[in-house]
Amino acid sequence: MRLAPVVLATSAAWAVQAHAAVTATLKPQSISLGRSAQLVVTVQNEESGELVLPDVPGLQFSSAGMQRSMSFGSGGMNSVVSHIYRVTPQREGTFTIPAISAGGTGSSKPLTLTVTQGSGNARANSGQPSPPSVKDSGPNAEEAKDKMAFLRVVLPKKELVVGELVPVQIKAYIREGITVARNGLPTLSSDAFTLNPLSDRVTKEREYINGVPFIAVTWTSSLSAVKAGEYPLDLTMPLIAKVRERSTRRNIVRDAFGNDISAPGAGFEDPFFDEFFGRSTEKDLTMHTAGDPVRIHEIPVEGRPADFSGAVGKFDITGSVTPAAGAAGDPLTLKLGITGEGNFNRVSTDGLGDGPDWKTYPPSASFAARDSSETSGVKTFTQSVIPLKAGAQQVPSVPFSYYDPDRKQFVTKRTQPVAVTIRPGAAPVAAALSVASADTAPAEPEPPKPGADGLMPDKTLPPAASSTLRALVRTPWFIAANAGMAGALVLGLAFRRLRARLSAKAPLSPKVLADRAVAESLNAMEAAMQTRDAPRFFQAARRAVQERLGAQWNLPASRVTLPEIRSRLHDGGGEVRALFETADEIAYAGRRFSTPDLQQWRDLVRTQLQQLAKS
Amino acid sequence: METTGFSFFHPALSQGESRTKRSGPFLKRFRLLPLLCALGLLLSLRTAGAGESASQEKTSAAALFNEGNAAMRLGRLGPAVLHYERAHWLAPTDDAITHNLRAAREKAAVTVPVVPAWKRPAHWLSLDAAAILGSLSLLLVCLLFFGAGLIPPVLRHSARGACGLLLLAVAFSATVLAVRWRELDRAVITAAAPAPARIAPADNAAPAFDLKPGETVTAGAAHGAFVHVRTGDGRAGWMASTDLEKILPDKTGPARRVSV
DSSP, X not given: OXXXXXXXXXXXXXXXXXXXXXXXXXXXXXXXXXXXXXXXXXXXXXXXXXXXXXXXXXXXXXXEEXXXXXXXETTEEEEXXXXXXXXXXXXXXXXXXXXXXXXXXXXXXXXXXXXXXXXXXXXXXXXXXXXXXXXXXXXXXXXXXXXXXXXXXXXXXXXXXXXXXXXXXXXXXXXXXXXXXXXXXXXXXXXXXXXXXXXXXXXXXEEEETTEEEEEEEEEEEEEEOSSEEEEOOEEEEEEEEEEEOOGGGGGOBOTTSOBTTSTTSSOOSGGGHHHHOEEEEEEEEXXXXXXXXXXXXXXXXXXXXXXXXXXXXXXXXXXXXXXXXXXXXXEEEEEEXXXXXXXXXXXXXXXOOOSSXXXXXXXXXXXXXXXXXXXXXXXXXXXXXXXXOEEEEEOOOEEEEEETTTTEEEEEEOOOEEEEEEOOSSOHHHHHHHHHXXXXXXXXXXXXXXXXXOOOOOOOOSSOOBOSOOGGGSHHHHHHHHHHHHHHHHHHHHHHHHHHHHHHSOOOHHHHHHHHXXXXXXXXXXXXXXXXXXXXXXXXXXXXXXXXXXXXXXXXXXXXXXXXXXHHTTOOHHHHHHHHXXXXXXXXXXXXXXXXXXXXXXXXXHHHHHHHHO | OOOOTTOSSOHHHHHSHHHHHHHHHHHHHTTTHHHHHHHHHHHHHHHHHHHHHHTSOOBOHHHHHHHHHHHHHTTOHHHHHHHHHHHHHHOTTOHHHHHHHHHHHHHHTOOOOOOOGGGGGXXXXXXXXXXXXXXXXXXXXXHHHHTGGGSOGXXXXXXXXXXXXXXXXXXXXXXXXXXXXXXXXXXXXXXSSOEEEESSSSTTSOEEEEEOTTOEEEEEEEETTEEEEEOTTSOEEEEEGGGEEESSOXXXXXXXXXXX
16 A cells, blocks of 8 residues: 555656646527526546636526546546536527636637527526436435435426326435445335336446535336326435445555555545445435425326227337238238337237238237336237238238327327238138137237236226225115115015905905805816716706805705795796706716717806896 | 915905906006005115215226225335225225235235135125125015016916025025125224224223234224224224224215325
């Protein structure tokens, strides 16, 4: 270590030999009033020179930081110091920024800034060259001076759409001499966002904020908006901070001349040397951001295409068919490539549908991300399609719809129709289809699989929510309806039982009893006629007439006999008398009757009963 | 005259020819009147119910599922289990919801009491499905009972058999609802940390045991800011009502939002 001053002295000599230069760049060179431009003045190989900014009426310069880098090459050590300024115009017009000099070693070329009339309410731009606007959740430059560490979340925009997936950067700014490592997953305070797992790749770079050097540790991921509304994007990040302390051993490090090389001014203040002379302590650190609100808009229902699957972003679709020629019945492969930026987990297509010329199977999908946040890439859908007809055919165009959050409208893009030549197949198409279905095993839509966090992925939201968290058995209308039905059933049963009981107790009139007995006798008479049982037939017929006459004469049926009939009817009632006499004859003499005879007797009995009922 | 067991009138009344002739047509004309009245009542109540449900906050199983995922990613296990439980209530056959609910419970280290064997048949149907089955069966029984006179004689025997089966369905549904009625009062511990169940509804009462976030309990009576809870293994205590949230909200209107 005693040789260290010698090495540094040699390096300084090389640096002096290197060429000193000052360059200035202004971006953009034309802005509207109310916005700011970024001026970067780069000073090469000039350590001691102070930068002198010119005074331009109408322009206001404010420092936004400084970056320093050193490199060793064949020409010696090369040091570059970049001073970053924010240039804010006070009025519109064309301004010329004169040459900027540093330490008398050189000067830059003059620059021109054109300021046009702005909208008036535009916010001053930060002047950062990176396209995403910084969601500055951490302290501002002045506050940063007093902070040892702070956290920022960088979002490309502050207005999102439900389902939209955007890349996000989580940047931890820490003072030099401190190293940090993740001690868990970052958590969001709002359920309106979901944060995907952070990428394994972590970048570290030195940034100057108001002249204060910070190490910016950046993790990348993607953020998805879950529900509409305005929510703060507050994030908590658990970290382990490792702080290096100056070692007491430095006091005994002396050079060859006995000087303390660890003393201030000896050239060893750089934290680089702490790696060798210091020791470190670890401490748990939880960093928070107090984010500005992010507005999340609902995807409109109106104008939503039928094939919209929830894709939000900017996409393009291409299609290709391989092979370009085939036989009818032989499967072709249709590949649909959807490229762009957005929520690829919602990008889906049914592919080509069945038609008179094509038999198709559901496509399978694969995704290749282009960045660590997996918000851009290409999703390829591979579909087996079978031509049913020979000749020059065209694979129809396939639509794909998505919602463009910048244009705030649905966009439907289509593939170009692809021409294919189909020759007649050797086997009938139907047979080929069955073979194809057996051989190619058309891929069924794959069920969703758990992600890295062990959870099944989010679902596509239905166009309109229609369910309520209410048990059916506790809804008043359901209870009342069932109670009404059960009550009606119980009342009906009770009513029926009551009527039956009342009817059993009610005395029936002789006429009703006679009618019932006559009906029973007629039924018995019919049954006897079917079996050609003449004795039973006449017995039933006589009983029916006895019941009827007994009711009319107020006599028991058993007392209605042939003598009684003669005495009451005198010369009338010949048919009735004949019936009684025939019945007696059959009962005692066993006379036989044919079926027509019995039918004739039945008609006669019915006629007599009707006449008796009328009389 | 042949009669069926479902006739609104006793067979003795319809045997008399003269009585049937006198009252039959009139009564037949109004035989379905009670049933029509019941149907009218049903429709009007359904309309009222639709109006009432329109005032409630609408949601969907997918939205609740996504909210559960968001809560899981934030490490809020209680709200995650609550959202998954609610999504499972709306879509009981959804495998993804079942998977994530199980994952959330495993992460929260909470267990679900095993259903006894004699209760398992009651879980063949969801509570809503059992309610619909019983209600429809009851409606069909009413139709058969009050409309028996309109059934052709050749179908009356089959109608009796169908009525018996429908009554069995009503009994099964009623049994399912009786066995699982307490599930309607299930609640999930949504506190950020293990919350104490106390022996009395007071802040200074001694804690009886602690419940983990994501644990499911049966909520009972409320007393002030405390709710009586009972765990699956029979322990009971009083918890602060802010530490738990019912899976099925009690009152009409939006469910209380659970911050994740």
